[in-house]
């Protein structure tokens with residue numbers, strides 16, 4: 001099947017470009033041992049996020065959907081010493097594994113991990129972080145994506161990046177009549193991004209070791225270039 005070649009090409013390129021990394025491998029192993037689902041980003045997606053943080057010069061990052069903290073490790077490493085990544089996770093078990101992984105990786109001092117449904121913890125995040133976030137990574141329950149977008153707009157400034165993962169879902173996203181609430185959540189999310197006068201965005205499809213999917217990246221602007 002097609003996905004085999006995608007996986008092999010990921011392996012080939014990752015071997016050349018992404019050094020073996022004990023903290024990240026240990027985290028994936030601890031996640032598996034704790035029975036967490038393997039919905040983590042792939043190594044090359046993690047590195048892509050890390051590079052985006054560096055390009056952005058990000059020191060304040062918000063992640064919605066921590067799981068075992070795999071993507072959090074990638075991003076926390078790109079932060080300056082005074083930087084912070086706030087990461088929100090609804091499942092206490094996932095958060096506990098993430099805390100242990102981030103501690104083992106020596107990164108917990110840069111991480112503010114909050115347990116509870118994100119829509120319940122976001123108001124406190126806004127209170128506790130009056131300065132805008134430089135980058136927001138949305139990677140939790142997809143039906144809530146339109147709500148997360150509203151929050152992301154409140155928590156950012158012109159120049160901030162908002163990234164939404166898993167927006168292709170094996171192509172399901174094109175089905176307007178889909179009864180899958182995740183597909184509808186993603187569709188509404190993309191529509192709101194497309195219609196928003198202060199967002200410049202693009203969506204890219206991806207293939208690789210985790211199959212066929214994609215992400216959307218939006219930049220908050222004062223003055224859109226093209227609308």
Ligand code: SAM
Nearest residue numbers: 039040041065067070071089090117118140141
């Ligand atoms: N970002 C992680 C990574 O790449 O390593 C993967 C996150 S996984 C795709 C989604 C996570 O969002 C799960 O751990 C799930 O428990 C969590 N989640 C689901 N609903 C949530 C909610 N309402 N608030 C916060 N987290 C939620």
